Amino acid sequence: MASSTKSSSTTSRETAKSPKNGKNSAADLDKSGIGAETDYLDLFRQMYLIRQFEIACGENYSKGSIRGFLHLYIGQEATGVGAISTLREDDYIVSHYRDHGHALARGLDINRSMAELFGRSTGTSKGKGGSMHLFDVAKRFMGGHAIVAGQLPLAAGLALAQQYNKTDDLTICFFGDGSTNQGVYHETLNLAAVWKLPILFFLENNMYGMGSSIERVRAGGIDFYPGMATYGIPAAEVDGMDVLAVKETTELAVARIRNGEGPQFIEAKTFRFVGHSLADGQKYRGQEEVKEWEERDPIITFPTKLIAMGLATSDQIAEIKAGVDLAVENSVKFAEESPDPDLSEIHTDVLA
Amino acid sequence: MPQIVLREALKRGLEEALDNDPRVFMMGEDIGEYGGAYAVTDGFLKKFGPERIKDTPISEQAFIGAGIGAAAAGLRPIVELMSMSFALVAFDQIVNMAANLRYMSGGQISIPMVIRAPTGAGVQLGATHSQSFETWLAEVPGMKVVCPSNPYDALGLMRSAIKDDNPVLVAEPALLYGAKGEVPDEYYEIEIGKADVTRTGTDITLISYGYGMRPVNEAADTLAGRGLSVEVIDLRSLSPIDMDAVIASVKKTNRVVVVDTARRRGGIMAEVTADLQQRASEWLDGPIMRVGSVDVPWPYNRGLEREVLTDAADVLAAVAEGYGL
Ligand SMILES: Cc1ncc(C[n+]2csc(CCOP(=O)(O)OP(=O)(O)O)c2C)c(N)n1
Numbered sequence: 001m002a003s004s005t006k007s008s009s010t011t012s013r014e015t016a017k018s019p020k021n022g023k024n025s026a027a028d029l030d031k032s033g034i035g036a037e038t039d040y041l042d043l044f045r046q047m048y049l050i051r052q053f054e055i056a057c058g059e060n061y062s063k064g065s066i067r068g069f070l071h072l073y074i075g076q077e078a079t080g081v082g083a084i085s086t087l088r089e090d091d092y093i094v095s096h097y098r099d100h101g102h103a104l105a106r107g108l109d110i111n112r113s114m115a116e117l118f119g120r121s122t123g124t125s126k127g128k129g130g131s132m133h134l135f136d137v138a139k140r141f142m143g144g145h146a147i148v149a150g151q152l153p154l155a156a157g158l159a160l161a162q163q164y165n166k167t168d169d170l171t172i173c174f175f176g177d178g179s180t181n182q183g184v185y186h187e188t189l190n191l192a193a194v195w196k197l198p199i200l201f202f203l204e205n206n207m208y209g210m211g212s213s214i215e216r217v218r219a220g221g222i223d224f225y226p227g228m229a230t231y232g233i234p235a236a237e238v239d240g241m242d243v244l245a246v247k248e249t250t251e252l253a254v255a256r257i258r259n260g261e262g263p264q265f266i267e268a269k270t271f272r273f274v275g276h277s278l279a280d281g282q283k284y285r286g287q288e289e290v291k292e293w294e295e296r297d298p299i300i301t302f303p304t305k306l307i308a309m310g311l312a313t314s315d316q317i318a319e320i321k322a323g324v325d326l327a328v329e330n331s332v333k334f335a336e337e338s339p340d341p342d343l344s345e346i347h348t349d350v351l352a
Numbered sequence: 353m354p355q356i357v358l359r360e361a362l363k364r365g366l367e368e369a370l371d372n373d374p375r376v377f378m379m380g381e382d383i384g385e386y387g388g389a390y391a392v393t394d395g396f397l398k399k400f401g402p403e404r405i406k407d408t409p410i411s412e413q414a415f416i417g418a419g420i421g422a423a424a425a426g427l428r429p430i431v432e433l434m435s436m437s438f439a440l441v442a443f444d445q446i447v448n449m450a451a452n453l454r455y456m457s458g459g460q461i462s463i464p465m466v467i468r469a470p471t472g473a474g475v476q477l478g479a480t481h482s483q484s485f486e487t488w489l490a491e492v493p494g495m496k497v498v499c500p501s502n503p504y505d506a507l508g509l510m511r512s513a514i515k516d517d518n519p520v521l522v523a524e525p526a527l528l529y530g531a532k533g534e535v536p537d538e539y540y541e542i543e544i545g546k547a548d549v550t551r552t553g554t555d556i557t558l559i560s561y562g563y564g565m566r567p568v569n570e571a572a573d574t575l576a577g578r579g580l581s582v583e584v585i586d587l588r589s590l591s592p593i594d595m596d597a598v599i600a601s602v603k604k605t606n607r608v609v610v611v612d613t614a615r616r617r618g619g620i621m622a623e624v625t626a627d628l629q630q631r632a633s634e635w636l637d638g639p640i641m642r643v644g645s646v647d648v649p650w651p652y653n654r655g656l657e658r659e660v661l662t663d664a665a666d667v668l669a670a671v672a673e674g675y676g677l
């Protein structure tokens with residue numbers, strides 16, 4: 001199975017070289033407003049928004065306004081944006097502690113997201129969750145989960161409900177390479193496959209789990225998708241630095257799931273350009289490796305490509321950047337000016 | 353006496369054991385190349401090599417379980433959990449295997465293993481990363497649980513934990529890794545199960561352990577400033593608990609406040625309270641006052657977290673409420 005879908009990833013790579021072909025038939029399943037035509041500029045806007053948001057988070061962590069553990073999504077923007085752009089409003093999204101990018105790509109309010117990181121009452125969880133625990137149930141963004149692999153069975157359960165209710169909605173579950181070493185990862189893959197759940201397992205393989213490169217902690221090399229044959233789950237590999245390739249590969253998998261074909265698995269090869277968290281001095285890897293990946297930075301390569309293809313002008317790009325910069329600046333202001341939660345909030349939300 | 357931080361004290365205990373006993377080795381996530389999430393094992397990989405400083409996959413259940421197997425075969429593993437909260441995914445191995453094996457095998461097997469884990473709230477890590485499950489594991493027979501509050505105890509307890517032929521959980525208060533204290537160069541150990549009377553007095557006894565010693569010592573200073581003679585006990589060991597020391601103190605002061613920075617309900621101080629009630633109630637001039645953190649999931653917001661976390665004001669409030677002091 002893995003080999004048949006491997007060719008789909010090749011297709012998406014080819015497609016990525018000529019973005020006009022990126023419009024594909026799976027897109028007409030989309031009712032979320034993305035439409036039949038790929039909105040290239042919006043994909044760029046989202047990726048740039050995430051990048052700038054994360055940079056602002058880092059700055060405000062250094063200032064002490066954001067505390068606890070902070071894991072940035074810098075470098076991985078194309079994966080989350082490409083994947084989430086294929087979803088409908090009723091689909092569920094489940095993420096891990098590196099969740100800001102998924103949240104923003106889902107359209108969570110940037111002000112309320114920043115406010116959550118600041119721990120303010122205006123935050124998405126009223127300041128109770130923090131960076132690792134973003135939630136917006138109205139947007140079907142079901143967290144933000146900080147125990148490695150803990151989110152996988154939750155996602156399977158959401159998909160179970162979707163199947164039970166006889167909808168053609170689905171659940172996408174993001175997780176990292178490191179989380180595949182938890183037993184519950186394997187338990188969930190098997191369960192989802194046995195029950196043919198409408199779930200898209202989306203592995204963001206950024207080559208490291210904290211300070212551990214994949215080779216040091218995984219037998220079987222850096223490719224995960226071939227192993228999905230064991231579970232009978234169709235799997236594809238995609239270039240996670242290429243937003244259009246991710247989008248197309250995801251569209252295909254999404255179409256299959258909506259068609260009742262059961263779980264699908266996508267492995268995006270990507271990279272975090274920064275440390276695991278703000279506490280990470282990155283002693284375990286060389287800067288050359290980081291530089292190599294940075295050359296494929298989607299925030300730079302994607303607009304360059306769009307301009308070269310005549311799909312965008314540099315003025316349009318500049319305009320988007322200016323708008324995003326302002327929005328991010330405003331989100332920090334919003335967070336700074338928001339009040340802390342009242343102490344009475346300690347006792348609310350414990351039980352329903 | 354030379355002053356070192358608690359992290360250094362732990363490190364010294366581990367390093368000594370690795371130096372002196374070839375059966376001792378370490379396992380854990382990112383303890384090697386990364387140097388440990390809290391830098392306790394920084395430099396170990398270089399000194400002892402990858403056979404004895406084993407970086408593991410993020411597979412707590414598997415590597416704790418493997419530690420148990422290695423211990424059953426005669427090695428003396430020291431296993432690090434990156435956070436006490438992650439003990440949950442390995443609970444089955446810790447409880448059903450490590451703690452039960454000796455009894456089930458009629459004493460044929462012993463598990464000389466140390467599990468180390470940073471514990472506690474206070475640095476805004478939110479609900480999933482701030483919990484203190486040493487209080488749960490202290491209930492489990494077949495294993496021991498210790499929790500140091502200062503560098504001297506950290507080293508003494510670590511030495512004893514490594515020498516012990518049973519599974520021992522060393523709960524390391526994350527907020528105290530940088531806490532300084534005097535540690536002599538001469539070798540010493542601290543017996544597991546022995547509390548420490550860190551301050552003697554006759555008016556009231558304050559009891560805690562680990563990070564809880566901070567608010568307790570602060571409260572004791574305040575009470576002393578009001579002219580009270582305060583006795584302070586650091587349990588150091590949650591399993592076994594040194595109830596004899598606790599009762600001896602209460603017989604002297606007739607007043608007691610037990611303090612935990614973990615959640616109040618069901619914690620180890622509930623156990624101390626119940627034993628005191630049974631064994632020393634006739635010596636008490638008032639209720640056994642129990643202080644703990646608020647029974648809610650740990651909030652991220654700083655103000656909320658501080659309010660939830662036990663502090664000296666909470667201890668003083670309990671002293672006032674229980675004894676009008
Ligand atoms: C059960 C558990 N063990 C350990 C951790 C600590 N931890 C948090 S993230 C992480 C690395 C995860 O790596 P990966 O799954 O590759 O995701 P990435 O951070 O690369 O996005 C570790 C070890 C945890 N949160 N939960």
Ligand SMILES: [Mg+2]
Nearest residue numbers: 176177208209
């Ligand atoms: Mg990773």
